[in-house]
Amino acid sequence: MSYAGRNTANPDTEQAAITLRGERAGVNGLRVFYPENNPAAPGGLVPFPYTIRGQGTATYAVNIGLPNAWNAIDMATHRNDRFLVRKIKGTFVRHGVTVGRSDDGRIEGVLSNGNTFVRTGFHLPNWVLGKDLFPQVIDGWTRKYADLVTVDGANRLTVADAFGYGLHNGLIVRSGSVRVFNLGTDNLGADGYTVQVAGGNVTVVNLMRFNGTTSSGPVKLYNVMVINIVEHEITAAASPELAGTVRLRGNETRPGCYEPGSQVTASAKAAPGFRFVSWTVGGVEVSTARDYPFTVTGGQALTANFAAKDTA
Structure with missing residues (x-):
């Protein structure tokens, strides 16, 4: 059981409960429970530091149970080349696994589900009850704040x-x-993403989601299964018709359709004797750049406008 750092003002940087310091430092087969992080207590959940923080080459955390962690595994504060995080299960109120500037790390078998809060109370008095799981844990906290995996600067x-x-x-x-x-x-x-990319090179093979939005930003997706999908039709055309060519790039739900919140780039190329002028929607100019990236908020018909080159 861990009590250290309760209600810290700096949960992301405070000393972790366990630090894996040195080459090949690791932990295998451990459950960490926070008796003082009870959603049913006055004030509800409170911040705690990370449970485990890596600080060395080839560090590892394997077979870890965290039924009510605020922050789980930190591989971002220090460099941890070739780290391994495997079979991490529990509930992560804010961060599951975070990764920074490390090379060749691996994360395998991570599962988060708020039910662990109500099923592992260790017979503590006044612990959160199953009937209060959604208002006190899932809707009250994790759907607002929890991110499963966060990456900033990792390589391979x-x-x-x-x-x-x-x-x-x-x-x-x-x-x-x-x-x-x-x-x-x-x-x-309500505004969550299965994959949210601000930058970098990201590829996802075999993605499944039930609700929320599949992706945002520059990510390559292969083999996507979505239930309860919302989609909008996006079209692009050249004007005059033979003055150039147009192309749409993004993660389609089906040909010509995209999810709200996803990013699409419209590209235009002028034919010989013509020059690109602008992109318009319904006659209103939206960009003068040949490559026009935008976030899908609804259906729209884009027009790439071209003009004849001045030959005088």
Whole structure:
């Protein structure tokens, strides 16, 4: 059981409960429970530091149970080349696994589900009850704040077999190169994404989600299964018709359709004797750049406008 750092003002940087300091430092087969992080207590959940923080080459955390952690595994504060995080299960109120500037790390078998709060109270008095799981844990906290995996600066990171229920986001990538195999989310927060990418090189193979939005930003998706999908039709055409060519790039739900919140780039190329002028929607100019990136908020018909080159 862990009590250290309760209600810290700096949960992301405070000393972790366990620090893996040194080459090949690791932990295998451990459950950490926070008796003073009870959603039913006055004031509800409170911040705690990370449970485990890596600080060395080839560090590892394997077979870890965290039924009510605020922050789970930190591989971002220090460099942890070739780290391994495998079979991490529980509820992560804010961060599941975070990764920074490390090379060749692996994250395998991460599962978060708020039910662990109500099923592992260790007979503590006044512990949260199953009937209060959604208002006091899932809707009250994790769907608003919890992110399963967060990456900023990792190189050649591999993520495999990760699933989160009742979180805010699945995978967040701010920068770095990430390959993902078998990623799933269910019951995300109202503005949550299964994959949210601000920058970097990200590829996801085999993605499943129930609600929320599949992706945002520059990510390559292969083999996507979505339940309860919302989609909008986006079209692009050249004017005059033979004055140039147009192309739409993004993650289609089906040909010509995209999810709200996803990013699409419209590209135009002028034919010989013509020059590109602008992109318009309904006659209103939206861009003068040949490559026009935008976030899908509804259906729209884009027109790439061209004009004859001045030959005088």
